Amino acid sequence: MLLRDNVYESLRSDILTCRLAPGDDMREQDLAERYAVSRQPVREALLRLEREHLVTVQPRQGYRVNPISLADARDLLRFRLVLEPACVAEAIENANDDVLKALDEFRLFAGDHEDFIAYNRGFHSALAHASGNRRMAASLCDLIGQADRLVRVSVANVKGHDPAQLVAEHVALIEAMQRRDARTAARIIKAHVAQTEKRVLPALKRNAVIVEGRDP
Template identity: 30%
Template sequence: MQLSGAPSSGKERPENFAERIYLQLKDDIFEFRLLPGDRFSEGEIAARMAVSRTPVRQALYRLEREGYLQVYFRSGWQVKPFDFAHFEELYEVRIVLELEAVRRLCERPVEEQSPALEQLKRTWLVQPEQRLQDGGEVSRLDERFHCLLVEAAGNREMARLHAEVSEKIRIIRRLDFTQSPRVAATYAEHGQILAAILSRRSKEAQLLLKTHIEVSKAEVRKITLHMLHSARQRTVQTPEVTT
């Protein structure tokens, strides 16, 4: 376990402590500094962050509600082990929602084109030299691409559920953009999906979208397994020194 932390300012408000700790721990989980199965105590986090246990506890329970941690009342906290079956189910829900959104968008008359689609065209239908290369930024825009498609369909409950699913799979989905070939592929595939939607080619748009998500899902599973293996190897080779 390799927790990161920074000393706090005595002038910082207590609620800001909890937010900062929450964001730091979430980043530690996403970057595999905290590995699935790792255990730790509130006291360890408080010492590393140089804060009291109260904001630490608030941050930890927030992460538990979001599904990243589980608490053992007699033995501290644990990062939830990766459950790929659960991620598969979340991806299935995501595909169902997005395919329905695309179907609805393609049924609309051309003159009723959504402003969201115009926004997506400006982001994704660009020349190769205009494409972003920063994986983190492309990951954010990729999630926004898929969320906007569902939002544009006009059902707020569909959009809310899709946003919740997107948040839950973000921990592995973002890994798809750690390799430049996948960044280029995302631009190309998003462009094809948009072109099909704008031309009201519903079946083609749905097939392109489903294939795009399935390929990404396979890539992130492979990358996740590799990164977990590498992180565990580093932990074995450089064990943390306790005093």
């Protein structure tokens, strides 16, 4: 991987995991020191992230991690509500039995909240790749990564976050997919993503780094 891609991936990860929090100011020199590189790959990474609406350029001042807007959070989750069921349907129709059997690793979970975020991201990413559609999988994995930021920002205010219940929903989906029961799988994944919106959006409204409008 080229150096500029390493810097981009590291910086993007730091934003999505809230190591660089919404609203944080950033300067090229500070980031160059953080990642032990020159300023050029940092500048290129920041411009890529600006196009993804994760950062904003502040003329003569540097950059800022974009706050999360309720409108954009809603858009993200609604897009996921369309795309993830499509990936599940593709997987049921086209994936071989070994691909669907591999989802069994997500039947059990043990750990803390941070472990659950990683487990949850792994499960939904596995659904994306099981589709066999590379473009759909790439788009869904990007949405899943950005949704992690919503969860981390809202976690202190989330009500009804029950890892055991969420894992049970995952297991029910796995079983429906392995039976190739497209109708049941569609119902489960749509309800699962819709419940995420119902939990996360009210929590985001109570968080100080959330803005009412859209991101810049």
